[in-house]
Amino acid sequence: MEAHAHYLSWMSQNELIFLCGEKVLNAILEERQDAIYYGLIVDATLERFVEFLVFNAKTGKDITIEVLSVLEINQIPLEDCRAQGYDNGSNMCGKVKGVKRRILEKNNQALFSPCGAHSLNRISVNTAKIFPEVVIFFCNVESMYVFSRIVLQDAVLPIAKHYPRILKALDYILQEMSTTLQPKIYSTVVGLKKYFSSFQGLVMAVFWHKLLSCIDELNIIIQAKGISLEAEANLIKNLQQEIQNLRDSWADILQESRLVAQEMKLLPVLPEKSTRLHSIATPDASEQSTAEDKFETCVVYRVLDFFLQDLED
Template structure:
C-alpha cells in the first residue's frame, strides 16, 4: 500500500520505505493498526450519515475468536428515506465476559461513540441464549429498561433448523444415525491424505458409472466434492451432509476399508475405521440415510424460501402449509418407493438385506 501511494506522489516517495529518515518505514504493527482504525472510523461515520434521523434495530451476537477472546458483533438495521431496508455491520467489540450487563454496557458505549442514542432503538434481535433473552436480567430486559420501544425478536435464522434437529433427536434411531454419520465423516476427513483418497475413489466410481451409462454427462455434471459435517445452527447443513454421504457412499466405504487394512496406520486409526465401517454397511444405516434424505429434501425447500429477504408473512405461512402437506404425502404414500430405493441401494453396494417378513 505504501509502495502504491509512493508511486503516485513524489513527496511521499521521498520519506517512506528505503528513503525514510531515521528508518521510519511506517510498517510496524502499531502503524498498521492505526491505519485500520482510521479506515474503520471513516466507514462508521459513513454509516452514521446513512442512518440520519431514522430509528433503528440492533442485532447482536458474540463468539470466541482463535485467540480465545470474546468478540461481540453489532449490526444496525434501519429504513432509509427512500423506504429501503438496510443492514450495516457497525462494530466488533472485545468483551471481558458474556454477562448481560457487560454486553449492554458495550453496546451503549459503541452506540454513543457513533452518535447514536439507545432511545432510538425500535427492535433488538439475538439468539436464544439465556444471557440474551432472559426475562429479568437478560440483555433484552436491560435494553427494554432504558428504551421500552425496543421490542425483542428471537433471531429467526436458526429456528427451523433447531426444530428439525430437536425433532430428529426425539427418535432414538435417527439420533444414533446422525451420531454415527458424524463419526464416519470425521474418520474419513481426518487428514488431507484420506480426503485425497476419497476424491480418487469418487473419481473412479464416477468414471465407472459413466461407462455403464448410469450417469449423465455434460457441463457442470458429476462435480467432485467432499463430505460435509452437520451443524445444529447452520441452515440445511444436515441435508447437505446426508446428500454428500449418499453421493459418496461407495467412495467412503472404500476409504474406510483402506484405512482399516493399512498396516502402517496407527491402531487407533484402524480401530476407528473398522468401527465406522461396521455402522455404514448395514441395512439400518442405509434405510435411515435415504429416509432422512427424502424428508430433509422437502424441508430444505422451506429453509431456502424463508431465507429470502423478499419473503412476506403470507407467503411464508403458505410455504409452511405446503411443506406440511408434502410431508403428510410422504408419510402416507412414501413407504413402498422408499423401501424399493433402499433395496436397490443395498444391492448396488453389496449390503445384506434382511428378510423383512421375519418377526
C-alpha cells in the same frame, strides 16, 4: 546520511485504520440520525456495522449492558429502536433473561425477529442430540467425515447419495490398508463398516437426506436479499407441510430403502433388539409390534413430530 520519512510502521498503519474507521462510523451515525428509527443486530454485520465487542461474560444481562453502553456512547437513543435480530441462543432470545426480553422491557417497540436459517439449523441440532438412534447415526457420519480427511485425504460427498462407494472405500481400507492403520483407526473403520452395512444405517441415511434437503432448500431462500417476513412465514408453513408429507409417506421411503438395500446386497431387515427408545413407546403398543413398526413409531414419527412442533413454536 539523509533521513527519509516513511509511513509504513505499525503505528502509522493503526492510525490510518482508526481514522478510516472513525470516518465510516460517523457516516453511519449521521445516516441513522436522519432515518431516526433503526434495528439492532448482534452477532451479524448485514447492514451498518458499528463496533466489535469483547464479551468476557456471555449472559443475557451482561450482553445487554454492553449493547446499551455502545448505544449510549454513540448517542443512539434506545427509544428509536424498532427491531432486534439475534441468533436463537437462550442468552440472546430467551423469554425471561435473554437480551431480547431485556431490551423489550426498556422499549416494547423493539420487535424481535429471529434468524430464520439459524432457527432451522437449531431444530436439526436439537433433534440430533435428543433421540438415541439419531445420535448414533450422526456420530457415525461425523466419524466418517473425520476419518476421510485423515486417511482418504478426499472430501466425502453426501453419504446418502454415494452409499455404495462409501462401503467399497471402507472395504478397500480394511483389505488393503489394514496393516498400516493404527489400532484406533482400524477399530473406527470396522465400526463404520458394520453400521453403514446395516439396514438401519441405510434407512437413517435415506430418511435424513430427504428431511435435510427440505431444510437446506428453504435456508437458501430465506437468506435471499429483500425477502419479506410474510414470505418467510409462508415458507415455514410450506416446510411444515413438506415434513408432514414425509411423515405420511414413510411406507414409501422404507420401500425405497429396501430396494436400495437389495441392489447393494444388504439384508433389508431392521434389528429386532429393543433400544432405549422402545422403552418410552406408548403403553398400549402391541407386544407383537414388528421392528419396522417400532422404528416408525419410536424414531421416524418422534423426530418428525419434534420438527413440526419446533417449527410451530
